[in-house]
Amino acid sequence: MAKRGWNYLRNSNREHWFVDDRSICGKFMIFTTSAPFRQEIPEADQCAQCAKRLAKLREKNDPNGQASNE
Numbered sequence: 001m002a003k004r005g006w007n008y009l010r011n012s013n014r015e016h017w018f019v020d021d022r023s024i025c026g027k028f029m030i031f032t033t034s035a036p037f038r039q040e041i042p043e044a045d046q047c048a049q050c051a052k053r054l055a056k057l058r059e060k061n062d063p064n065g066q067a068s069n070e
Contacts, residue, residue, distance in 0.1 A: 003019075006037065007036065014045060016050045018030060018035070023047070024053045024057075
């Protein structure tokens with residue numbers, strides 16, 4: 001199962017959404033196996049590009065707007 005969720009990196013001022021150790025904005029990678037992922041964070045802490053791409057992915061996976069398991 002893919003590791004997915006929000007994660008904060010020291011060299012970024014926002015949290016990024018990661019799928020299999022790569023941020024969906026394409027700017028970051030994680031090189032550890034113990035990175036903690038969170039599913040929900042305040043919108044102010046989110047990378048804008050990651051948030052937009054995540055919204056599109058969720059919309060594509062479930063066009064009715066229902067929450068889907070990532």
